[in-house]
Amino acid sequence: MNTKLRAAIVGSTGYGGVEVIRFLQGHPHVEITSVISSSNSGERLSEGFPHLSEIMIEALDAVDIALIAEKADVVFTATPHGVSAKLVPQLLEAGLKVVDLSGDFRLKDGSVYETWYKKSPADEALLAQAVYGLCEVFGEEVKGLDFVSNPGCYPTATLLGLIPAVAAGWIDPHSIIIDAKSGVSGAGRGTSLISHFAEINENFKAYKVNQHQHTPEIEQALTQVAGEPVVVTFTTHLTPMTRGIMSTMYAKVNGVHTDEDFIELYKQYYEGRRFVRIRDKGKWPATKEVFGSNYCDIGFAVDERTGRVTIVSVIDNLVKGAAGQAIQNLNLMMGWDETLGLSLTPIYP
Amino acid sequence: MNTKLRAAIVGSTGYGGVEVIRFLQGHPHVEITSVISSSNSGERLSEGFPHLSEIMIEALDAVDIALIAEKADVVFTATPHGVSAKLVPQLLEAGLKVVDLSGDFRLKDGSVYETWYKKSPADEALLAQAVYGLCEVFGEEVKGLDFVSNPGCYPTATLLGLIPAVAAGWIDPHSIIIDAKSGVSGAGRGTSLISHFAEINENFKAYKVNQHQHTPEIEQALTQVAGEPVVVTFTTHLTPMTRGIMSTMYAKVNGVHTDEDFIELYKQYYEGRRFVRIRDKGKWPATKEVFGSNYCDIGFAVDERTGRVTIVSVIDNLVKGAAGQAIQNLNLMMGWDETLGLSLTPIYP
Amino acid sequence: MNTKLRAAIVGSTGYGGVEVIRFLQGHPHVEITSVISSSNSGERLSEGFPHLSEIMIEALDAVDIALIAEKADVVFTATPHGVSAKLVPQLLEAGLKVVDLSGDFRLKDGSVYETWYKKSPADEALLAQAVYGLCEVFGEEVKGLDFVSNPGCYPTATLLGLIPAVAAGWIDPHSIIIDAKSGVSGAGRGTSLISHFAEINENFKAYKVNQHQHTPEIEQALTQVAGEPVVVTFTTHLTPMTRGIMSTMYAKVNGVHTDEDFIELYKQYYEGRRFVRIRDKGKWPATKEVFGSNYCDIGFAVDERTGRVTIVSVIDNLVKGAAGQAIQNLNLMMGWDETLGLSLTPIYP
Amino acid sequence: MNTKLRAAIVGSTGYGGVEVIRFLQGHPHVEITSVISSSNSGERLSEGFPHLSEIMIEALDAVDIALIAEKADVVFTATPHGVSAKLVPQLLEAGLKVVDLSGDFRLKDGSVYETWYKKSPADEALLAQAVYGLCEVFGEEVKGLDFVSNPGCYPTATLLGLIPAVAAGWIDPHSIIIDAKSGVSGAGRGTSLISHFAEINENFKAYKVNQHQHTPEIEQALTQVAGEPVVVTFTTHLTPMTRGIMSTMYAKVNGVHTDEDFIELYKQYYEGRRFVRIRDKGKWPATKEVFGSNYCDIGFAVDERTGRVTIVSVIDNLVKGAAGQAIQNLNLMMGWDETLGLSLTPIYP
Missing domain, CATH: 3.40.50.720 (NAD(P)-binding Rossmann-like Domain)
Structure with a gap:
């Protein structure tokens, strides 16, 4: 070039x-x-x-x-x-x-x-x-395009955590509950009481319960994957940190699938996609493990007592949830390797 | 005296x-x-x-x-x-x-x-x-006793948020999902990597998913109130702050009940009990609003789209979740006003 | 009454x-x-x-x-x-x-x-x-008054740490350097970029170097105590926390005085005043040790190598640096015990 | 290659x-x-x-x-x-x-x-x-070597802020006072009460006053540059964040030099060295402005009232104060461009 x-x-x-x-x-x-x-x-x-x-x-x-x-x-x-x-x-x-x-x-x-x-x-x-540029799911459609709509931060963490299981029919899409937590940078640089240091530090808040504008974005993608109308319970919280989103997701398991089964299913679904990493059994990701990077890390726990699976998905809201995925989309649009310019290791600690 | x-x-x-x-x-x-x-x-x-x-x-x-x-x-x-x-x-x-x-x-x-x-x-x-000293629920049994078992921090926030609805039959006890978040002081003063500053600061973690020892404590009380065996999905997270617990709880609503109905139900259940405060419609409590105090604040959101209620309950884990409730139990044991020595306003900000 | x-x-x-x-x-x-x-x-x-x-x-x-x-x-x-x-x-x-x-x-x-x-x-x-209500220094003048001017937060921490040594002639008032650090609540509840969470969290900033409006307040009191015009070097910093001020102060020691001498001098100066606490030799106070309380804690280190003393003074900026001292002044104005309503233990952790 | x-x-x-x-x-x-x-x-x-x-x-x-x-x-x-x-x-x-x-x-x-x-x-x-690898000062000596001793974190921030002025004779080396603040990662990954989250969060502490082991390292380099024995007053503090060091430094100005003079002096001293950045008049650096990067940013304020200069220097303690400078030293040892592998932009916010 x-x-x-x-x-x-x-x-x-x-x-x-x-x-x-x-x-x-x-x-x-x-x-x-x-x-x-x-x-x-x-x-x-x-x-x-x-x-x-x-x-x-x-x-x-x-x-x-x-x-x-x-x-x-x-x-x-x-x-x-x-x-x-x-x-x-x-x-x-x-x-x-x-x-x-x-x-x-x-x-x-x-x-x-x-x-x-x-x-x-x-x-x-x-x-x-407009194509919805959730790269690891709809990336094929992005190739060669001139225009892409980059996904929201909460939907990115959430959908990457749910879609393989919904697509496989392993979870009941009508049972999905999403409990999401975000750092404050997601609220942007505009000043307001909701991002005022003394109100956020040493504080944990729920906000926009059942009312967050990312709800229909999540439902639209799940509906497409499930092939039937899906509505979800979606709660957003502010946690006293700058970057990072965790979506903790709950659903009824259809049939019998173990932690290991979920791990295997997701590893296959995301095979060859460097930016999604699946945790081993008994390990759950933390937001700092993706800080400053384009990774989405996912872990699982199936509970036989309740018949539910808990899925934990984390991203850096400003990277995989915004700028990083935007560049990943550019790479796909241009036919380049999707990791170009994005190969930065998370900063830890 | x-x-x-x-x-x-x-x-x-x-x-x-x-x-x-x-x-x-x-x-x-x-x-x-x-x-x-x-x-x-x-x-x-x-x-x-x-x-x-x-x-x-x-x-x-x-x-x-x-x-x-x-x-x-x-x-x-x-x-x-x-x-x-x-x-x-x-x-x-x-x-x-x-x-x-x-x-x-x-x-x-x-x-x-x-x-x-x-x-x-x-x-x-x-x-x-041993009597389980969840004061606002089982406080009558505590009066005159010589020995009380003080509840755990997560169970206190969770049970105060769930019991009135379970007791009234308004939610399906088999649908309960509890997503709990705690400050790090809950892990005590012993040093370990899980309370090491550089590992916790600017980090949000899930831990002991489906395995926290407070699970059976929650289930035992709900089983007692529901009159039938209850198992719950219970997830614990660490949020980068010192004090505070939030339990965000989800359940299917039995029949039709609005936000206002839940607010009214809880106000009646906790009538005369100073340390539980019910938020107005559309308001959800934040952990800092009970910092350093013995309050438990609770808010509600019913979603007609999904038929679920979301209940948000917050306490200071070291006060209402430990020392404060312990003194409240002493007050009840002695036949004193349960608020003696506990009338401190939350510290804000 | x-x-x-x-x-x-x-x-x-x-x-x-x-x-x-x-x-x-x-x-x-x-x-x-x-x-x-x-x-x-x-x-x-x-x-x-x-x-x-x-x-x-x-x-x-x-x-x-x-x-x-x-x-x-x-x-x-x-x-x-x-x-x-x-x-x-x-x-x-x-x-x-x-x-x-x-x-x-x-x-x-x-x-x-x-x-x-x-x-x-x-x-x-x-x-x-107007009488300047620095209670432990000018408290006698406050008694019986109808109007008191309550000191600023930085000057309170700083002057309580310097005045006994200046009054005794133990330090050269022309050598004083004050390096002060404050939590962000000092900037108030008005929103601005300087108190925006994402700009403050995980950040340490200097601001208004040599230009802070509390400089003349400090100099006026030191001048009065020293009996000669005093100017100081005064630097203010923001530390990523809500409450607390530490003033780290440096001065040339006049003559030979050890750590123990300073400790003894200050204990005598503040005898009978409950809200000033002097640390033992080799111990320095931290802001959290006065969190939520009206205490001012002070520690000392004399360095024989340089002939300088380092004095560390901490307060809660919203309490001893504002509201607490204001009530202490009311108590003095009314002729009451100065500790009335202020006997709250610091919250730790 | x-x-x-x-x-x-x-x-x-x-x-x-x-x-x-x-x-x-x-x-x-x-x-x-x-x-x-x-x-x-x-x-x-x-x-x-x-x-x-x-x-x-x-x-x-x-x-x-x-x-x-x-x-x-x-x-x-x-x-x-x-x-x-x-x-x-x-x-x-x-x-x-x-x-x-x-x-x-x-x-x-x-x-x-x-x-x-x-x-x-x-x-x-x-x-x-052993050659002391403070790259922007002694980097010429490092070229071609097989062994370099990498400077400490506090000395790096401090010496880069002081040496040009000492070398030029613009400040009195016997008047130097260094008030340093560090994030907690400097204490390493070993667990102890001093890095326990609940003890550090919302806390600002002084430690090892006049006793920090980096004191002789600073004095050795200043003595070499000044050509006469130099002892300094050096105080270290812990600030509730993970990364970042700020050294706020005070000294008597020899003769008359303005802010602009200092800025010009330092720009000349560090000409061609990409990792030192000098702030404009009236601007002081914050630690977050170098987070995750190899930069050292420096600002100045001369106070005519006191005849002192205040110098503010910031680094990321784990990068320019450790790993980054180590790689910069390797680059110099190998005769490569000193910026190789280090061209990462600070992460903000």
């Missing part, structure tokens, strides 16, 4: 955008040619993020479609919900490839989007065209 | 023991006359706990039954599992009142204890006699 | 105000008769602070001088800098006693206030009249 | 060793051929460190000189103090290159080592030969 693919990041001053930048800097086939911020254009990126001093010195560009089209080949839109719905069509129109990190193109049914996001949905035709 | 009740604490250099001391110092009818430690006798308590300097200066006594009987009227045994089983009979024999904070007298069936604790059970007759 | 002193708290929805409320609830001679908030009047206090549910149910009052004068005898003004300057004269005029927790009445020289606070100073006559 | 340099890590199951592994995995010219642990040989590395599952599967070797010499060209000894003193001579004897991360070869004077480390010093001849 003679020349590198030129990448622009819209939303460079958010946590998702900054994380896309971190990974792209080590990507062998990509160079960052524009960092874009609607709110801070004209400033230097390192003013708000001194950790990037002497590394990234580019001035922040404004959101200007013509300029983006001139500077870049691909755009990562790490923009708020509602913004992407309007921005992405213009970027595609201008001939750019797009990986969208927002929730605007994940739900096929605009009315469901409207119900859960309280915003107007994106253009119907584009929604129909 | 002319003279105060004299109290001894065995296990004064553990977190549970220190917390008993903190509360007893403000108790109007009790004075601490002996602080006891098997491992540090002869030292001053404030050597290991400088926060008690100039407050508690007593030398640590050894575990000497005759000496305890001479110095005290009541003993709090904040001792490891297996130790209480041997110590408590001697203390009772010596005419002392006892509140036992260990797990040794909670399970009626010695063989169940042996299975889950991997230790020999306590004397059968004493097990039969 | 037949009737209780009636207290109002202005700024009840800030961290300082909430902490005044926590302590006053256990005060034997005071009852809270009005909780006041300029921004949330009409709401219930427990809406923003569910930890106070079933404990404090009073509606929040507006800032109305006539109403306060009707309801209360004493007012705690936990108001932002600039607000107290205008409010306090009106409250005094209305015949109320006032303990002011802001920085508006601490500096005698209005022009110094203007330089460091960038606001107009309070009325000159009232500034002259 | 056809073949890669083969590296062994002794002490692979410590935090320093694991961090050497993380960076070497991305090093273009090095391959890991042996991971060694005296305590866990025979086990798989990923048993204790599941974050390395599917990444590193090698069995842990025992400490066997002949085996190491067969498998490797270079050895990183991340071993406890006292162990390296005996191990390194054997490794050198066997013809291996060595980067030693312990404190055993940093102090030229064996008696000083004995005083501060309470252990027997290493062989005198080898001590004389």
